[in-house]
Amino acid sequence: MSRFAIGVDLGGTNLRVAAINENGGLFDQVNLLTEVEKGREDVVDRLSSGILQLVERWKNVYQLAGIGVGIPGIIRMKEGVLVASPNLPGWENFNIRAQIARRLNSPFYLENDANAAALGEKWIGSGKNCDHLCFLTMGTGIGGGLILNGRIWHGVAGMAAELGHVTIYPDGRPCKCGSQGCLEAYAAASAVVIAAQEFLKAGTASPALREAAASGKPLTSALIHQLARQGDASSIAVFQQVGKALGIAIANFTNIFDIDVFVLGGGAVDAWDAFEKSMFEEVPKRSYVFRNDPRRILKSHLGNQAGIFGAAYLAFQNLAP
């Protein structure tokens, strides 16, 4: 009887539960809305029901290998407590592991969503066959995941790989984390908008950017990316900032870890063409490890499904001999 695992990806907007086999084949998926406003108990109810629904549906066809749940935010791994989660307001110090366990009545793996996505990319994505991988997910914020020796690196308290909050510019923009000059403040989708607004405020924005801002349409990173592709100088400069900040971060990670492959995921990676040049210029300049031995920097292969695959793989990985 072949095996399957359940992978869950809980996001600020979407809650997805999937049944996945050992070869990385996803054969059933339940897509729900998170609806945070209904309260955390309610969200955990739906999450657990989604899992139980898929388990019931398939447990007589395949053998259940296990369940993995990826959630956004910093988790104290020993206790299973969410320390902080920008996407789940009001969930601070919530013992999510205990809450899910109470409903499932069976063991499961709890994991940070970016860590899970990193593991997914290592399993069947851009980092396939790599033992050491660094994953950055570029959305509204920037999350990170580290795979060392084929496994997620958690650190002492499970709070490792907060890669969006390494300092790039010590005197730079304020960051939601309370620090300033963080990678997130320079390379997240929100940073793209802020950088464009800085040009507008300073009066140095190009005509096309000024026009877009005046049009009444909300200034989004997607719109600024579109302007950059049309040759708008300010928008191009905005993404050069993004690429430079990413390049500095990746160079630092290379000097620190000497790692195989970097994988960039999340919605903001759609603007790859606009930031790749400055990113690839910056890394060798900043890292003589990289100059001696260039490493791969790749786009995510699994996109927004990376986390769900990684969550499922937690179960398979821990069963492996």
Place this chain on the structure above:
Amino acid sequence: MSRFAIGVDLGGTNLRVAAINENGGLFDQVNLLTEVEKGREDVVDRLSSGILQLVERWKNVYQLAGIGVGIPGIIRMKEGVLVASPNLPGWENFNIRAQIARRLNSPFYLENDANAAALGEKWIGSGKNCDHLCFLTMGTGIGGGLILNGRIWHGVAGMAAELGHVTIYPDGRPCKCGSQGCLEAYAAASAVVIAAQEFLKAGTASPALREAAASGKPLTSALIHQLARQGDASSIAVFQQVGKALGIAIANFTNIFDIDVFVLGGGAVDAWDAFEKSMFEEVPKRSYVFRNDPRRILKSHLGNQAGIFGAAYLAFQNLAP
């Protein structure tokens, strides 16, 4: 029959070989000069003779567990080749492992000296009983060593933990590595002198620093530290720069690794009292992991003997069940 190991620390000036027992007791040591100017073959001759001398002297009293050799520079671990070594000019692309092996006729562990020192501190130093440790050695340059899960982290090609070359200030001072704004350019002993010279050049130096510079005595980090202790404003500001740069780096490493303990070694740590305040202020500001769960930042316990203990421990660690 109890066991012993040989630990070697090859530096730019001193070449030290020691016999150490399993409890970390150093019971015999040979101190030689490196004399790089005599050529690399000659240095390897003396290094190997030192080892053989101690082995001969003790092999009938205790059982030899193994030999560990720490050398400065970046080593490609698979090949045993020195890629670059600022302290050993002319040794680039030298296959030091093959050269030592030819002379010893017995297996040994080759290791980067800062990695060896990190392991020494983990064994019987400031990081005793810690599984995850980050070591910074602050001398003329800054070296680094990472212990993860109790073992040295080498990365893909053995070039990991080049912690002195993470970028702190992207547009900062040039660094010998070809980049700019590296930690080394802000926190090494050489950076202390450069920072003082910047004050002098800008005409903003305090009277005591100007006087010291005009006295004809060479401006060293030790002298600037002495001035700082005497209350000289410019010298105090110099070490505040050092502390801030260290604080940013340690905060970043905490956000990345979520590690137990940071150990600072090397000669420049003598100025601990002058930089600790700004360092300890900066870390929690930059790392919410640290704010949530403060980690220890400690002075090296083993001083310049850390590397020799770590080199010996390589042999014991690899024998352990």
